[in-house]
Amino acid sequence: MHSFPRSAPLIIAGQSVLYIFRERTVAMLSALFVVLVLISAYLGWSATSTVNAIYADAAVYLKGIGQTVPANPVLDISPLSLLRNMSIYVSLIGALAAIVIGYQLIASDRKSGVVPILGTRPMTKLAYARGKIAALATLLAALMAVAAVISVSTFLLLPQFTLSAHGWLKLFGFFGLSYAYMAMFGLVALATAAQSRSESVGLLLPVTLWLTVTFILPSLTSNIHPTAAINPISALAPAPDTPFFHWTGYLVGPFSIAESFKYLSAGLLDFLPPGAVARSAISPLADLAIAFAAAAGLATLALCRMDMTRGDYNV
Amino acid sequence: MSDHKAPISAIARKDISDAKRDRFILTITIFLVLAALASLLTGAIAMATDVATYNDAKATLLALGKNADTFAKPEFYPLRLLRGAIEQIEIIGAVLGILTGFRAAASERGRQTLALIMTRPVKQWQFLAGKLGAGAALLSAGLGVVFLLAALLLAATSGIGLSGNDLLRILIVWITSSFYATSFFLLAFISTLWMKRPANALLFSFIVWLLLVLVAPQIGDTLDPDNQVAGGVFKQLQVPKAEQNKIKASYATFETVRNDIEVSSITKHYERFTFAVLGIKDTYTGQPLGPILIEKSGDFFWIIFATIGLTGLMFSRRLKSNRLTKE
Numbered sequence: 001m002h003s004f005p006r007s008a009p010l011i012i013a014g015q016s017v018l019y020i021f022r023e024r025t026v027a028m029l030s031a032l033f034v035v036l037v038l039i040s041a042y043l044g045w046s047a048t049s050t051v052n053a054i055y056a057d058a059a060v061y062l063k064g065i066g067q068t069v070p071a072n073p074v075l076d077i078s079p080l081s082l083l084r085n086m087s088i089y090v091s092l093i094g095a096l097a098a099i100v101i102g103y104q105l106i107a108s109d110r111k112s113g114v115v116p117i118l119g120t121r122p123m124t125k126l127a128y129a130r131g132k133i134a135a136l137a138t139l140l141a142a143l144m145a146v147a148a149v150i151s152v153s154t155f156l157l158l159p160q161f162t163l164s165a166h167g168w169l170k171l172f173g174f175f176g177l178s179y180a181y182m183a184m185f186g187l188v189a190l191a192t193a194a195q196s197r198s199e200s201v202g203l204l205l206p207v208t209l210w211l212t213v214t215f216i217l218p219s220l221t222s223n224i225h226p227t228a229a230i231n232p233i234s235a236l237a238p239a240p241d242t243p244f245f246h247w248t249g250y251l252v253g254p255f256s257i258a259e260s261f262k263y264l265s266a267g268l269l270d271f272l273p274p275g276a277v278a279r280s281a282i283s284p285l286a287d288l289a290i291a292f293a294a295a296a297g298l299a300t301l302a303l304c305r306m307d308m309t310r311g312d313y314n315v
Numbered sequence: 316m317s318d319h320k321a322p323i324s325a326i327a328r329k330d331i332s333d334a335k336r337d338r339f340i341l342t343i344t345i346f347l348v349l350a351a352l353a354s355l356l357t358g359a360i361a362m363a364t365d366v367a368t369y370n371d372a373k374a375t376l377l378a379l380g381k382n383a384d385t386f387a388k389p390e391f392y393p394l395r396l397l398r399g400a401i402e403q404i405e406i407i408g409a410v411l412g413i414l415t416g417f418r419a420a421a422s423e424r425g426r427q428t429l430a431l432i433m434t435r436p437v438k439q440w441q442f443l444a445g446k447l448g449a450g451a452a453l454l455s456a457g458l459g460v461v462f463l464l465a466a467l468l469l470a471a472t473s474g475i476g477l478s479g480n481d482l483l484r485i486l487i488v489w490i491t492s493s494f495y496a497t498s499f500f501l502l503a504f505i506s507t508l509w510m511k512r513p514a515n516a517l518l519f520s521f522i523v524w525l526l527l528v529l530v531a532p533q534i535g536d537t538l539d540p541d542n543q544v545a546g547g548v549f550k551q552l553q554v555p556k557a558e559q560n561k562i563k564a565s566y567a568t569f570e571t572v573r574n575d576i577e578v579s580s581i582t583k584h585y586e587r588f589t590f591a592v593l594g595i596k597d598t599y600t601g602q603p604l605g606p607i608l609i610e611k612s613g614d615f616f617w618i619i620f621a622t623i624g625l626t627g628l629m630f631s632r633r634l635k636s637n638r639l640t641k642e
Contacts (some may be wrong), residue, residue: 025518032522036530043537050538050569051548057562058552070552085537092529100518107514199514200417201339207410207521208346215406216350219399223357226402227586230533240361248357 008123012131016105017138023104029097030143036089037147038154044082078270080167083151083174084232087265090178091214091258092230094143098182099206101139102189105132106303107202110193111312119308129303133296136186144179148172174268180292181261185210187295191302199313217256221249221279235262236273246279253280257291260284322437326445327452330419334453337422343414344457347407351461352468354399359472362391392600393469394481394593397488400465401589404492405582408458409528412499413520415453419446419500420507421517443629450500455493462489484604488589491615494622495585499524501625508634528582535577538569581621588614 020026052072059069109115118128152171163171189206196202218224218235223245228234239245253259263284266272278284334340423432432442462485470477477485502523507516549559563570577583587596591611594600599607608615 025515025522028522029518029525032525032530039534043534046569047538050566053566054548054562055552057565058549058554058558061554061558061562062552067553085533088533092533093525096521096525111514198339200414200421200517203514203517204339204343204414208343211346211407211410215403216353219350219354219357223361225354225399226406227532227536230529231536240364242360242364244360245357 008127009130009134012128013134013138016108016132016135019108020101020104020135020139023108026097026101026104029093029100033089033093033097033143034146034150036093037086037151040083040085040089040151040154042154043085048077048082078167079163080171080269081271083171083269084266084271086147086151086174086178087262087269088230088232088235090181090265091261094147094178094182095185095210095214096207097143098136098140098184098186099189099203099210102136102186102299103193103203103206105135106190106193107199107313110310111199113311115306115308115311125304125306125308126300128306129300132190132303133187133299136190137183140179140182140186144175144182147178148175170268170270174265177261177264177268177288180288181257184257184288184292184295187292187299190299191295194302194306197313202313213256213258217252218259221245221252221256221259229258232262232266232271235259236266236271236276238273238276239279249279250281253278254282254287254290256280257288260287260291264288322441323445323448326432326437326442327449330446330449331453333422334415334418334449337418340411340415340418340453343407343411344460347403347411347457348461348464350403350407351400352464354403355396355465355468356472358396358399359468362396363472366391392594393477394484395595395600396469396472397465397485397593398590398595400461401488401586401593401595404458404461404495405586406528408454408492408496409499409524409582411457412450412454412496413503413517413524415450416500416503416505417507417513417517417520419450420504421513439634440630446504447497447501447626447629450504451493451497454496454500455489458489458492458496462492480604484592484594487592487604487608491585491588491592491618494618495581498581498618498622498625501622501629505625505629509632527580531576531580532583532586535573535580535583538573538576578617581618584614584617587611588618 055072062069109118185206188209189203192205193202196205215226215229218229219226222237222239224235224237224239228237239249260278260280261284263272263276263278266276280287282290466477466482466485499520503517503520506519507513510516510519554562588611590596591599591607591614592604594602
């Protein structure tokens with residue numbers, strides 16, 4: 001009998017990556033993410049330039065009426081902060097793209113009926129899990145690498161851009177953080193696609209989780225409405241100074257991973273407002289690390305407990 | 316009931332009863348209700364803080380023997396507390412529309428019942444009208460629960476109470492919200508009926524949702540100079556409103572581009588109309604309803620015509636025989 005190659009996870013990962021490249025919906029969502037990354041730096045630069053010009057006009061008016069001219073609110077702005085929109089695009093489109101990739105990696109096998117065939121092969125479920133997780137990691141790394149190359153290139157073309165070695169380090173720290181944040185949602189999607197009976201539920205559970213952490217929890221912890229949550233500056237507005245928000249910030253904060261991500265991103269991209277403090281019971285970095293570990297554990301467990309006798313989903 | 320209406324009604328009733336059994340639609344509806352109420356509640360708590368701050372400041376001034384009338388008493392409009400709920404409907408209400416539309420088409424294709432229905436003496440337009448009627452009714456009912464509970468919560472938490480005019484405004488916003496969610500129902504329903512694979516239709520609907528509901532408003536919002544500085548650039552520079560408008564006038568092209576991006580999104584029309592009717596936007600707060608409706612009729616009709624346009628699109632194309640099953 002021929003034994004199954006020892007590199008089964010590699011074969012699974014390679015085949016899965018190739019399959020995902022053929023998926024048009026994944027391509028559409030990934031392309032959308034890349035296009036938005038492309039215009040992100042321009043948007044930041046354009047908006048900041050406009051504020052500068054408004055300041056110049058306002059200064060003329062204020063001097064004219066004999067009032068003191070306040071300091072320019074965007075003076076001495078870090079060039080990194082021009083990329084602030086990236087933090088929003090990662091938390092919106094990047095996370096959703098990761099969900100779709102994670103879901104398709106498993107759903108494609110289930111829908112095409114190969115799961116029961118894989119169950120007959122001399123391969124452990126752990127090898128299957130490792131292959132699928134490696135495929136997810138590779139695909140998201142490729143997406144993030146394209147995003148990083150495009151954003152850095154676009155940035156270099158913009159006027160007045162210089163960055164110190166420390167700045168570059170922070171920029172790459174942001175890309176690493178974004179990668180981990182996206183991977184977290186992709187891992188959850190792997191788990192739900194593997195365990196759900198219904199195809200749509202497999203996709204919609206991680207989407208619901210994403211909606212909750214992006215739009216609902218920030219309103220509970222900081223009274224940040226959804227339209228503020230899509231603006232990198234408004235999303236960091238201080239919470240009302242009341243016992244209710246102190247407690248929700250402290251207790252619900254650890255679950256509000258989108259806020260943790262935005263807080264850390266703002267720190268790395270130099271647009272964290274002065275005096276901003278994380279109010280959660282767990283520090284944002286530890287919060288994301290725990291959430292990532294939980295998602296990885298969930299995906300591994302769900303894939304290792306996947307029923308290899310069942311193929312397609314119910315309706 | 317006429318012969319034409321009987322099949323429509325039968326399909327609609329069957330779809331509503333299916334949806335009631337489908338726990339996922341119910342779960343998302345409850346999710347929307349909770350999200351909207353949570354936003355309303357946190358808004359009310361934040362407003363109560365403002366009231367307390369005002370009262371404390373007033374008491375301090377009185378204790379110092381000063382005239383408390385020197386600083387204006389802030390006016391509190393309970394309908395403004397609906398801002399968070401409206402924003403949740405913009406996002407999650409649209410998702411509810413997509414899921415209801417997807418389920419309405421995917422369930423028939425998945426159970427292979429679409430082909431069976433087409434063999435019965437039911438005209439294709441009757442089948443589609445029944446599905447649309449059921450979807451619109453389900454969405455209206457779900458949103459009705461949101462607004463009913465929100466109105467009750469508003470009356471209970473604001474301590475100000477709701478007038479008949481307030482309730483009329485909520486009614487208008489409920490009707491508009493129903494059309495808004497129905498347009499997303501149609502998007503998902505049409506694509507799930509037409510596309511080869513229903514799951515891809517769901518993803519396609521989500522991509523359109525992402526562009527219309529989040530990306531276009533996000534770009535418009537980002538390009539607003541007043542959003543680039545925490546608290547607002549004009550507020551921080553302490554520039555009065557009249558001068559703000561003068562300064563803004565010199566950036567007319569920039570503002571036109573920004574506005575064009577925003578108005579390409581049905582969500583922005585929905586937001587502009589509802590924010591004006593409910594007085595959430597400062598310039599409309601406390602203003603009479605009639606002139607607001609006239610001024611904002613363009614946004615309202617944009618939503619209505621988008622829904623009518625998608626309905627026309629749905630009826631315009633015949634169902635393909637190779638799209639009657641799941642894949």
